[in-house]
Amino acid sequence: MKHPARRWLLGIAATLLLGVGALVWVVSVRLPTDEEVAAKIAEGFEKRFGVALKIGGAHWSLLPVPVLALSEIATDQPRPITLRRLTLRLKLAPLLQRIVAVDDLEIESLVLPRASVRAFRGRGPKPQEDGGNLVALPAPWTLAPVPLEQLRWRDVVWIDRRDIALAYDGDIRFDPGWRPRQARLERAGATTLTRLRLDRLDGQDRWRTRIDVGGGTWNGVARLETPPGGKLRVSAELEPRQVDIESLVHAFGRRTSVAGKVSGHTTLRAEAGDAEELGALIRGLHTRTTFSVQPATLTRLDVAKAVTTVGISRGGTTALDELTGTLDTQGTEDGVVMQYSNLKARSGVLTASGNLKLFNRRLDGEIAVDLVDGVVGVPLKVSGTMSDPELSLTGAALTGAAIGSAVLPGVGTAIGARLGQQVEKLFGGSEPKKKAAPRR
Known part of the structure; x- marks a missing residue:
């Protein structure tokens, strides 16, 4: 080396x-x-x-x-x-x-x-x-x-x-x-086992990587390269399996707005130049994870309330059969940027999709809830912070007329009742009560 x-x-x-x-x-x-x-x-x-x-x-x-x-x-x-x-x-x-x-x-x-x-x-x-x-x-x-x-x-x-x-x-x-022959890093004091172990493979610049976290595993292989110019490059391919999201983030003193067990595939890459040090690798670390959470719960957001009240929604929960997407993380001088793309939530036959950015605990994104027999998505804005997230209809959908024309032209004012029924179906609300038959 x-x-x-x-x-x-x-x-x-x-x-x-x-x-x-x-x-x-x-x-x-x-x-x-x-x-x-x-x-x-x-x-x-x-x-x-x-x-x-x-x-x-x-x-x-x-x-x-x-x-x-x-x-x-x-x-x-x-x-x-x-x-x-x-x-x-x-x-x-x-x-x-x-x-x-x-x-x-x-x-x-x-x-x-x-x-x-x-x-x-x-x-x-x-x-x-x-x-x-x-x-x-x-x-x-x-x-x-x-x-x-x-x-x-x-x-x-x-x-x-x-x-x-x-x-x-x-x-x-x-x-x-x-070259590390064996290595172990463990979060002291975590309520669940949070540990990284590396074992060198056949004297090569490859290490079997075993991560125990959130009651699940995140295992794979890590590699070290020294390309021309004196640079240092680290990469890894990892497979998260049944990792409890809340336990994972709590182990590192953070909070999450999603509950459930995640599985998927992660790629990791970091590179530093010849005038830099170990910290440069950490600051430049980039990861990409395609994930699936089944079932999933949004622990601080009530999507149904945001649509049916046509206003800002804070707090509440949303139950989902499945949540999938891709998470990209990129280290910077001022923290880690987390970009969620191709997000898809499913509950029954109905879906929601969107994208979200998280940086310095602030949320910025949009989701579209497919309503009225899955014809068109109602746009929702995601904002606020991790501890106090907000959902609201986007500016173009704040009036009944805009919603009516955007969702299904010609439906008009009748759209409101159908929106409410479909949102309740999508996110586990109770069935609307039938009107009592008039007495003769």
Whole structure:
């Protein structure tokens, strides 16, 4: 793998491995004190990234196993990145030959506020300035073919732009070239199992991908490519099977307006250039999922009410036999854009169709409800937010005359009663009551 790809794959671990370089440097001169080790690491971090680092405590030992432990670490930022404890365990035999081989790197309670992490974007030496090495080592020290055997983390918390904090546990075992042999990422504290597992296939740049989420699975194969120019490309083909939508989104601190179990097919693609880092892959991530939910429930929208009242509808529910469509997601600097297309809802013999865009929790879209024996769709506008969605008739359909001419010319004012009957049939309303026969 080319040098830039190495930088991306190790991510945060690369920054923390600066401690190895500092320890090697001081050991090559003389046996340092704990305070000198902490000072050297802080100095190297600030020189590399331009941000001061505070280290509450440090301890190292060479025997019986070389160990470096740091505690109470924090960056000097308005909202600091904090780390309760970091432990490095090195292999002694290679170290005696001036070869750095880290047996285990353990991270405990790392807090990553989004704005603070973004401040590091573009900082640090370029690959051509340090030879692409993750750790700057003084000659004649070198890195082993597998510099890091295992990376483990517990309670790593990401705080997003909406101040939602999500904790993760996990571990990675590496092959040469920084290729993950096995990896696990798990949402700590989720009410249902939410876990990603990767297993390398036959030593190739392909990984069996197993995702447990929402009581179902989202399995498939992921691939890594390094095309000409030093770029890094990740792709995957995944098959969601019986994933409960509400459990899925709740696991990541979100809310949904659709309930049911989803199945379908997902493609994933992300690419980063040679001057970018792991975050560039995440920001540029694009996915496409064709899905089917059977049965489905719109948990915050009452379509029947929106049509029959000819006004804005908030709240309520809509039961569906099936909901299908395509979801495209695209990462941006300001969040993920979610575009739903070819949406089709079915209940009995009647249908509704439409498109919807979701960005920064705001909804924007239209659906057409096929009414009056399925002749024409009545247009509805979808707006509002995820927590307070709204349905309303579009401007062209707000008057009885417009509805009458658009739905079925010549029907006139009688259209209103038929609309109400058909909407109730479509979305599970009660049958209209028959008028009592007049007494003789």
